[in-house]
Amino acid sequence: MKTTFLCGLDQIELPMISGRGERFADDYYITRDRSRITALLERFGNALGSVEARYLADRAKAVVYRSSDTEGDEVDLGTFLEKALIKDMLRLKSLELGLWLVKDNASLFDRTWIAAPPDRGIMVHTNTWASRNSSADGSFRAVPFSIEELRIARSIQTPQLPLYIRQNDSPTSLQKGSERFSRFQYFIGAARSIPDVALKIAQYCSGLEALVSTSQQELSHQVSERVAAVLHPPGDDRITTYKLVKQAYGFRSKAVHGATFKPNEVAQLKQISKGIDRVCRAVFEAYIEDTSPFREALETSDEDLNGFLIQILLGSAASTL
Incomplete structure (x- = not known):
């Protein structure tokens, strides 16, 4: 099923990334092109709400998106979108980790959205990452990244992210047997x-x-x-x-x-x-x-x-x- 993932990226300064944007993983892109962002928002109809849509279109430092087929065997569309969105969020956390390995920063994403294709009727699921990064000195300033630094960040082969709480129904990730x-x-x-x-x-x-x-x-x-x-x-x-x-x-x-x-x-x-x-x-x-x-x-x-x-x-x- 083709789905569209969308979120804003903040506390980071990027050069103008026009058109489709800069690819950072299979099917994932970062863009600052307002016409591209507006076109993506149209796939969500009125489901985002005016405040969220204005944030993505006008105020987010950059927008990260994916529009591609998503595999899954869930019969219920809502559950399918929920699980697919978690995978998207974890992929974005990998990019965030790559940016940190390039240099100290406070890059941030919080609320994310995913939409089913129009032929299934517009259905949108949303989720949040309930934490806010800060730089090592405790500041939330936007740290600039060049296109080359962004490309280095995306090329870093980071290991699999650790299991976060609630990914495996455990009250802690610090379990016996963890690496x-x-x-x-x-x-x-x-x-x-x-x-x-x-x-x-x-x-x-x-x-x-x-x-x-x-x-x-x-x-x-x-x-x-x-x-x-x-x-x-x-x-x-x-x-x-x-x-x-x-x-x-x-x-x-x-x-x-x-x-x-x-x-x-x-x-x-x-x-x-x-x-x-x-x-x-x-x-x-x-x-x-x-x-x-x-x-x-x-x-x-x-x-x-x-x-x-x-x-x-x-x-x-x-x-x-």
Whole structure:
């Protein structure tokens, strides 16, 4: 069945993308062409409402759409559209992840729509992603992306997104048997959706901890040195990253244990958050490299991962990543 998916993309600045727009995945496009957007809106009839239609036509920074066949075996059209729209939203989350890997930003989509073809009668389903991204410093400013940066973002082969709550009828995604990298992604998603910078830092640190820790002892030291070793060979860069993650852990400890921050610490929060965000993006990139020994180690047992990390910390072939 041919369906049309539509949503606005905000908190991002893009160059003029005319006509059909810039393709970012099979059948998905981003456009700023108002005539194209108006034509897409016509497929929804009056089902969107005047406020929503004016937002998409006039105020959204860009519009993401798909108009193609959607597979499914649901007899009920409403259920079919509901499931198809969830798939569309997750595809857009993958683009959002690619944009973050290019650079820190607060790109946002919230309400989305999908329409059945006119020959089935106009039926529209809508859904929302109930979180709002902020940049690492807690701001919601629109970050500019060039066409080339957009193309890099779409070309990044990101791993499958972690299961989000209610995708599998579970009250938590942090279940036994879940993969380390999925848990890392889950915490990164939480960090990006929290505007409080101190709590944002806490989530970044929790993500790194879920990724590389293999025991509960000396966690801040263990995570800091392991992350630094994964990203850098011995030398100044490794030391700098170690100190940054260790300092972020200090802020995390205060945040999660209910302590307050002194004025000089408050002034440092934004810089530390931007730094730990860069570290998390670098770790993510190390994982998705074509031949990544780090990824291979993460997909083994805790014992084998521990041995890999000890080797790059203390072995003769220190950090070959």
